[in-house]
Each structure stands twice: as C-alpha cells, then as structure tokens.
Amino acid sequence: MLQRTLQRLCDLEVDARYTWELIVVDNNSTDNTAQVIDRFVDALPIRAVHESKQGHSRSRNRAIAEATGDYIVWTDNDVLVCTRWLSAYFDAFTAEPDLAFFGGVIEPVFDPPGRPDWLAATWEKCKPVYAARDLGPMPVELNESRLPYGANFAIRSDIQRKHLFDPSLGRVSSAMMGEDETQVLRQIARSCGKGRWVPDAKVQHIVPADRATERYVRSYFIGQGMANVALNKSCKTRVAAFLDSVWQSLLYRIKRNCTDPDEWVSHLICSGLSWGEYFALTARRRNGKRESV
Incomplete structure (x- = not known):
C-alpha cells in the first residue's frame, strides 16, 4: 500500500510558489518499508524517520518534531492523493493565512471484490469506519462541530506544536482506538479559532478486501x-x-x-x-x- 501511496505522490502538480518535504515515519515495521522508501529518493523530497515507541500518536508527534515547513499536511500510507492536493492546500493557506487548520475530501475506494451489499445498505452508519468525508464543493468554515478526518487535513506548524497528539489515544499496533486527530482538532478549534474546508484537496482511501467485513x-x-x-x-x-x-x-x-x-x-x-x-x-x-x- 505504501508503494501505491508514494507512486501517486510522484504525480503531484507542484509549482514554484512553494517547497515541500515528505516525512515518512516508520513505527517499528517488520516488512520491507525501508526498501520501498529507498525506491523513491530520486523522485520525491522524501525523508524517512524511525519512531521506536509504538503508536499512531507517538508517530505523529515524531513527524511534528521533524517537520520544517510552515504547515503540516497529514495523510496515511493507504491513501492516493489527487494531483492538485498540495496546490489546493497552498491556495487555501495563502488566501487565509490566519486560519489554524484545513481539511479535504476523503473518498473510500474498495479493492476487488468491492463494497459488499450489506455495507452499501448501511453506509450512513458505517462510513466513519472507512474515513469517508465530504462537506461539499464549497470552502465552508470548519469548527469544533465540523472537523476534517485524519487521512486528509493540515495544520499551521506553529499551532500544531502547541497541540501534540495524546499517546493515550490513537491506534497502537493492531488496537483500533482512534480519536487522536479529532481530539487535537477540537482543542485547536476551541483555542485558536476557525478552519477551512478545501474541496479541491481530494484523496482516495484504499480499503483492502479484508477490511470490508x-x-x-x-x-x-x-x-x-x-x-x-x-x-x-x-x-x-x-x-x-x-x-x-x-x-x-x-x-x-x-x-x-x-x-x-x-x-x-x-x-x-x-x-x-x-x-x-x-x-x-x-x-x-x-x-x-x-x-x-
């Protein structure tokens, strides 16, 4: 899945208005993650870092410590970004530089054999499981009651460093507890103000067959x-x-x-x-x- 994610990032439309870096946090992987990353060192501004303390929140905090940009844009290793993903975010950052956070569309895409009938029939109840998020085609305000999801959001770096992720929340190994991103975004919305929905910053969330169960x-x-x-x-x-x-x-x-x-x-x-x-x-x-x- 990481291979697909990095390959799609190679197709980004990046222009001269900004520079960017790609930080990949390896949280004690036991497969060939390092070799996959090495294949892209000539194609992407990629930098791999290792986080030995297990957990999603600890990995995100390590990325924050390593990041050098003015904004941190988050995604996952099971996501395919659209070609204008970074440019759409950059347009939003420059249009409203005082805003604290941003978010974009997440469209789940099911690997073959596709989404089962029972899941399609109960999609409104089950779509949070697959991080489906679409607040429409207009750049509406984001706030405590209307937040982006973890596979596609951005935070100003100075604000992000004041709001680290709680290691008692978030996935650890195979455990499924979440809420780490949501808790941080709520804190930011309460203390730092508003966010903005960026409808053109779209990603697809790949769902393997063993998760459509x-x-x-x-x-x-x-x-x-x-x-x-x-x-x-x-x-x-x-x-x-x-x-x-x-x-x-x-x-x-x-x-x-x-x-x-x-x-x-x-x-x-x-x-x-x-x-x-x-x-x-x-x-x-x-x-x-x-x-x-």
Whole structure:
C-alpha cells in the first residue's frame, strides 16, 4: 500500500510558489518499508524517520518534531492523493493565512471484490469506519462541530506544536482506538479559532478486501468505545457495559440472517461500542489496583 501511496505522490502538480518535504515515519515495521522508501529518493523530497515507541500518536508527534515547513499536511500510507492536493492546500493557506487548520475530501475506494451489499445498505452508519468525508464543493468554515478526518487535513506548524497528539489515544499496533486527530482538532478549534474546508484537496482511501467485513466494523467500534472511556464520554459502569455487550452481540447473531442489514448492523455497532467500553473500564480498574498497592 505504501508503494501505491508514494507512486501517486510522484504525480503531484507542484509549482514554484512553494517547497515541500515528505516525512515518512516508520513505527517499528517488520516488512520491507525501508526498501520501498529507498525506491523513491530520486523522485520525491522524501525523508524517512524511525519512531521506536509504538503508536499512531507517538508517530505523529515524531513527524511534528521533524517537520520544517510552515504547515503540516497529514495523510496515511493507504491513501492516493489527487494531483492538485498540495496546490489546493497552498491556495487555501495563502488566501487565509490566519486560519489554524484545513481539511479535504476523503473518498473510500474498495479493492476487488468491492463494497459488499450489506455495507452499501448501511453506509450512513458505517462510513466513519472507512474515513469517508465530504462537506461539499464549497470552502465552508470548519469548527469544533465540523472537523476534517485524519487521512486528509493540515495544520499551521506553529499551532500544531502547541497541540501534540495524546499517546493515550490513537491506534497502537493492531488496537483500533482512534480519536487522536479529532481530539487535537477540537482543542485547536476551541483555542485558536476557525478552519477551512478545501474541496479541491481530494484523496482516495484504499480499503483492502479484508477490511470490508463485519469483523473490521466491529473492531472499529470497539476502538471507539475504548476512546469514549478515555475521553470520559461514557457513563456506563463496567458491569453495565459487559451486560450490554453480551445482549447486543446476541441480538446481532440472532438477527444476522433473518432481518435487513440496517437492523443487525445496528446491533453489531452497539456490541462493539459496549465491548470497547468494557475492555477500557476493566483496564482502568486494573491500573487503579496496581497504583494502590
């Protein structure tokens, strides 16, 4: 996937108005990431850095420490950018230099065999799982209640350095907890003001076939449930979260083959959220016990 991402970045329409650098953070990869990066050293202003502390937030913070530009534009290694991606952002930066953050379109693209019928039928409920984001063709204001998503956003560097990513949030290894980017963007919106939607800064988010599954949707919402506890958004007790997770899981299994997807996917989502809350509350309880010994 990184190979595809870097190959598409080679097609960017870059002009003389600005310079740019591409920082790739290697967070303890065990494959041929380094060799893939080496293939592009003559084609891109690419610089690889290694972050030994595991986690999405720690990797983003390492990138912030390494970046030298006036703005930091974020994307992921499973994303294909449009040719005007950087230029569209640059136009927005120069038009409104006082704004703190910016964001653009994310269009999920499913690898063969494509998006399954059950997912298409429940897309409004499931599209956050695949980072789908489109606020329309006009450059509308971004604020605390209307934010970009993590695969395609930009922040002024001076502001970004005052708002680092929380290592207690975000994915670590195979864990699915998110909210790291959203939390930072909310903080910036509260303290530094407004942002701007940049409709021409478009990317495609590639979805491999093994993510177009019920299991992956459930894993995403487990992570969301864990994040809800970390951010104190959940008011459930540990017992209540466990009982609800079992009940919702049972309803999902019962209805899976006898009702419309819209109904059983709702139970799948609720079970994932409750399991995530239960796991997080259990971990919090254990940590509390350790601290009191």
